[in-house]
Amino acid sequence: MDSVQYARICRYVSETPWAIQPEVMSVLQGVLRERAGGHRPTAEEVRERIAAQDGDRSGVGRVRSGNVAVLPIHGAIMRRADMLQEISGAVSLERMEARLDEALSDTNVSDIVLHVDSPGGAVDGVPEFAARVRAARGGDKRIVAVADTLAASAAYWIATAADEVTVTPSGEVGSIGVFAAHQDLSGALEQAGVDVTLISAGPYKIEGNPFEPLSEEARSAIQNRIDDYYSMFIEDVAAGRGVSTEAVRSGFGQGRVVGARDALSEGMVDRVETFGDTLARLRNTAQAGNDNRQSRRGRRGATARRRFAFA
Numbered sequence: 658m659d660s661v662q663y664a665r666i667c668r669y670v671s672e673t674p675w676a677i678q679p680e681v682m683s684v685l686q687g688v689l690r691e692r693a694g695g696h697r698p699t700a701e702e703v704r705e706r707i708a709a710q711d712g713d714r715s716g717v718g719r720v721r722s723g724n725v726a727v728l729p730i731h732g733a734i735m736r737r738a739d740m741l742q743e744i745s746g747a748v749s750l751e752r753m754e755a756r757l758d759e760a761l762s763d764t765n766v767s768d769i770v771l772h773v774d775s776p777g778g779a780v781d782g783v784p785e786f787a788a789r790v791r792a793a794r795g796g797d798k799r800i801v802a803v804a805d806t807l808a809a810s811a812a813y814w815i816a817t818a819a820d821e822v823t824v825t826p827s828g829e830v831g832s833i834g835v836f837a838a839h840q841d842l843s844g845a846l847e848q849a850g851v852d853v854t855l856i857s858a859g860p861y862k863i864e865g866n867p868f869e870p871l872s873e874e875a876r877s878a879i880q881n882r883i884d885d886y887y888s889m890f891i892e893d894v895a896a897g898r899g900v901s902t903e904a905v906r907s908g909f910g911q912g913r914v915v916g917a918r919d920a921l922s923e924g925m926v927d928r929v930e931t932f933g934d935t936l937a938r939l940r941n942t943a944q945a946g947n948d949n950r951q952s953r954r955g956r957r958g959a960t961a962r963r964r965f966a967f968a
Contacts, residue, residue, distance in 0.1 A: 674835050674886045676810035677733060677777035678914075682838050723940040724767035726760035728753065734778030734811050748775065750782040754789065761793055767943035771802040771819060772932065777810025780835060780886045787893055790818035801939065804828045805932040809914055814890055817897030823928040823935050824917045830925055831910035833894060835886045837879045840867040898924055 675682060721727065732748045760769045771790075794800055802808065802816035804824040809832035816822050816830070824830050846853060846868065853868040864875045871879075894909065895902045908923055909915070917929045930938075 674780045674837050674883055675778070676780050676783065676814060676832075676835050676886070676890060678809050678832055679836070681733060681776045682836075721766075722770075722936045724765060724943050725770055725936055725939050726763065726766040726768070727770045727772050727936070728756050728760065729772045729774075730812065730815070731772075731774045734775055734783065734815075736779065736782040748778070750786055754786060757789065757793075761796075761798060766798060768799045768801065768939045770935065770939065771800065771816065773802055773804050773808040773812050773816055774806060775809065775812035776807060777812050777814075777832060780811065780890075783811045783814055784889050784893060787815050787818040787897075790815060791893075791897065794818065794820045799939070801935060803932050803935050804830045804926070807914070810834065814893060817894045819897075821928070822898075822926045823930055824920055824926045825931050826917050826929055828917050829914040830917075830920050831913060831915040833890060833905065833909055834912040835883050835890060837883055839865060839871050839879070841870050842867045843869050900924060 730748060730753060734748045734750060734753075736750045757769070760766050790800060799821070800819040801821045801823060802819040804813075804816060804822070806825050806828040808816045808822075808824070808828075808830045813830050813832065822830070855863045855866060855868065857863045861875075861878070865871060865879060891902050891905050895905045898905070904924075909925055910923075915923065915925060917926070920926045921929050928935075
């Protein structure tokens, strides 16, 4: 990673509102601090740190289980994830969108499962992707989100857009909230003998940069953005779960993850069942539907033959 790319990542982490579990963000911040101090953690070291917090389950693709399309969403979610792939095992929103579109257009797919195991991610792009999922719900193909074993923050935001949300018995959902992680690297850079001079035009162009402490004015501006995204998060969850925004604000964990049984009692999920049980249920429903359609076609054919015989 060259110095220009590193500077971009520092700015991205500092300026982006995140809907992610704070302990995962701490890994990203720790790696950036070490890079500022001159240490370059290896890719294996970073993977081990992510695994300690998140199980190192990065990836998104598409597989089939019978006529059910399974879209794995495993790891931190963000746009253009290649920029942070080295330090976070990120999941690309663009790839998720493409896989969803493929499944929706595939005539051999009866239902779609979002197989979620994610601590969340960056906010940007998540409302748009959740809207795509929500627009497809209620159609011919049922969309079911399965928290196996974690759907937190941005991942839960997306999951609630599905027709149905399930969680495994040992799983957790929630962590509804948004935060920004400003990095003040000035002390580390000073110790490393690095002096950064920012030359800018525009009163707020370098506001919130990671090379100096955060001003109160910059903090206020960031807080306003966080509040806006939090409202969007609350409204989308309320719409997805069919409850009021006040019910989400005052319940639904209030920023904490919630275990399976409590999540069911609070209306955060529709079922508690294993991933395998969800797949089996959808496959059986799809097969029953196929059998019914074939039976109806058979009856129509028999009726037509009788009519022809009496003609």
